[in-house]
Amino acid sequence: MAIKERKEREKQDMRNLIIESATQLFLKHGYDKTSIRNIADDIEYSPATIYLYFKxxxxxxxxxxxxxxxxxxxxxxxxxxxxxxxxxxxxxxxxxxxxxxxxxxxxxxxxxxxxxxxxxxxxxxxxxxxxxxxxxxxxxxxxxxxxxxxxxxxxxxxxxxxxxxxxxxxxxxxxxxxxxxxxxxxxxxxxxxxxxxxxxxxxx
Amino acid sequence: MAIKERKEREKQDMRNLIIESATQLFLKHGYDKTSIRNIADDIEYSPATIYLYFKxxxxxxxxxxxxxxxxxxxxxxxxxxxxxxxxxxxxxxxxxxxxxxxxxxxxxxxxxxxxxxxxxxxxxxxxxxxxxxxxxxxxxxxxxxxxxxxxxxxxxxxxxxxxxxxxxxxxxxxxxxxxxxxxxxxxxxxxxxxxxxxxxxxxx
DNA sequence: GTTTTTACTAAACACTGTTTATTATATTTA
DNA sequence: TAAATATAATAAACAGTGTTTAGTAAAAAC
Incomplete structure (x- = not known):
């Protein structure tokens, strides 16, 4: 069942990717001016995808x-x-x-x-x-x-x-x-x- | 030219009305949750009217x-x-x-x-x-x-x-x-x- | 009484966070 | 290997935001 572990890893990678992008945008423009759409654009995914990884x-x-x-x-x-x-x-x-x-x-x-x-x-x-x-x-x-x-x-x-x-x-x-x-x-x-x-x- | 003065008074009255409503809403719900539309609803004018009195x-x-x-x-x-x-x-x-x-x-x-x-x-x-x-x-x-x-x-x-x-x-x-x-x-x-x-x- | 100015608003624009229905892909089962 | 299932991603929509524009009635000036 190595696939499950890989999936788990990929899920965590995606979370990290989102957090890294969010942190970078946030430190550049501040929290309020960092929108979900900005993050989505930055990581080249749709906004809805972010909601699969964060509530x-x-x-x-x-x-x-x-x-x-x-x-x-x-x-x-x-x-x-x-x-x-x-x-x-x-x-x-x-x-x-x-x-x-x-x-x-x-x-x-x-x-x-x-x-x-x-x-x-x-x-x-x-x-x-x-x-x-x-x-x-x-x-x-x-x-x-x-x-x-x-x-x-x-x-x-x-x-x-x-x-x-x-x-x-x-x-x-x-x-x-x-x-x-x-x-x-x-x-x-x-x-x-x-x-x-x-x-x-x-x-x- | 008393009309001009009356108009001036009415303009100030309207500003006061807006501020009173805004203050009351703001003290009840906080600043962020007080929208222009909320204020407009409260004073029974359209949102655009508020922009005639405040930038x-x-x-x-x-x-x-x-x-x-x-x-x-x-x-x-x-x-x-x-x-x-x-x-x-x-x-x-x-x-x-x-x-x-x-x-x-x-x-x-x-x-x-x-x-x-x-x-x-x-x-x-x-x-x-x-x-x-x-x-x-x-x-x-x-x-x-x-x-x-x-x-x-x-x-x-x-x-x-x-x-x-x-x-x-x-x-x-x-x-x-x-x-x-x-x-x-x-x-x-x-x-x-x-x-x-x-x-x-x-x-x- | 006609023209001009003023007061107001409906509708739109460009955003926001978030949800839903749908599609394409990857995995599992037969 | 082929069909069934589960997963991942998204387009589109919803309800909200501040703000602007174009258009309409009413009041004031002539």
């Missing part, structure tokens, strides 16, 4: 979403070599911010876009997300354990830290920082300083 | 956007009676957050939605936005002048403070707080504590 557009969204979390998680964990946890925390913040500026469309998809909840709400699926957030919690836990930062509830500090950097990044990405009377390069520089300042302020 | 959907978006900023600005300034600027800052943060939770669709429109830049980028139009943000800057300036908070660049602290609360609020509104293993009411409570904790940490 709907949300399911494609979700796979890209999952991939993005794997990428971010990998980047964040590259800071594991930094021994001092508060310095590591600082590096994590900078890495997170850099990821957002390098891949604004990924960031949008991950943390800003109104998400297809049916897919995301299930906790299983958030695994890689929980993983990245879990890494932040662990690092902050280490800072607290070693009394390097002022004592405070671990979860509170984790949410606060994430929210702080997300706030800076998302206001920038969604172009609300334009009310600040500064040039773009100056603003980006200030956002960097803001993260630095925030982490320094946590110190015990 | 496009973005222009309707922008008027609602402007109105929302007037509302928020008014709410924030109600805290002016609080004399201690750092306590006022705390109150402003809580008011901002309450506004977001009470009017998530307004908040979305104001600070999260991908905005029609053509309208918003022009600084004139951001007037009320600048006004609300200006009020934050002024309050923080007062805190700095009176040496109630640790010395730091005024603009940096203003952006940081805004970003912090925006981060908390926007992650909640766009349902990313679901990775935190807590119930909704607990999360909301924690967000409140986070703001309190943040302001306390600023103290000199």
């Amino acid at each position: 709907d557009k949300d399911e494609i969204f979700y796979v890209i979403h999952e991939n993005a979390f794997v990428i971010l998680d990998g980047l964040l964990r590259k800071n594991q070599s930094i021994e001092n946890p508060i310095e590591r925390l600082h590096a994590i913040g900078k890495t997170y911010m850099q990821f957002a500026f390098d891949n604004p469309d990924y960031y949008d998809l991950m943390f800003i876009m109104r998400a297809p909840l049916s897919q995301i709400k299930s906790e299983e699926q958030w695994k890689s997300g929980e993983c990245a957030f879990g890494y932040l919690i662990d690092t902050i836990g280490e800072c607290l354990d070693k009394k390097l930062v002022k004592p405070v509830d671990k979860m509170l500090l984790s949410i606060s830290t994430w929210s702080f950097v997300h706030g800076l990044v998302s206001l920038y990405i969604r172009e609300r920082m334009c009310i600040v009377p500064m040039e773009d390069s100056q603003i980006k520089q200030m956002l960097d300083v803001a993260v630095e300042n925030y982490v320094e302020n946590l110190r015990a | 496009d959907k973005d222009e309707i978006f922008y008027v609602i956007h402007e109105n929302a900023f007037v509302i928020l600005d008014g709410l924030l300034r109600k805290n002016q009676s609080i004399e201690n600027p750092i306590e006022r800052l705390h109150a402003i943060g809580k008011t901002y957050m309450q506004f977001a939770f009470d009017n998530p669709d307004y908040y979305d429109l104001m600070f999260i939605m991908r905005a029609p830049l053509s309208q918003i980028k022009s600084e004139e139009q951001w007037k009320s936005g600048e006004c609300a943000f200006g009020y934050l800057i002024d309050t923080i300036g007062e805190c700095l002048d009176k040496k109630l908070v640790k010395p730091v660049d005024k603009m940096l602290l203003s952006i940081s403070t805004w970003s912090f609360v925006h981060g908390l609020v926007s992650l909640y509104i766009r349902e990313r707080m679901c990775i935190v293993p807590m119930e909704d009411s607990q999360i909301k409570q924690m967000l409140d504590v986070a703001v309190e904790n943040y302001v306390e940490n600023l103290r000199a």
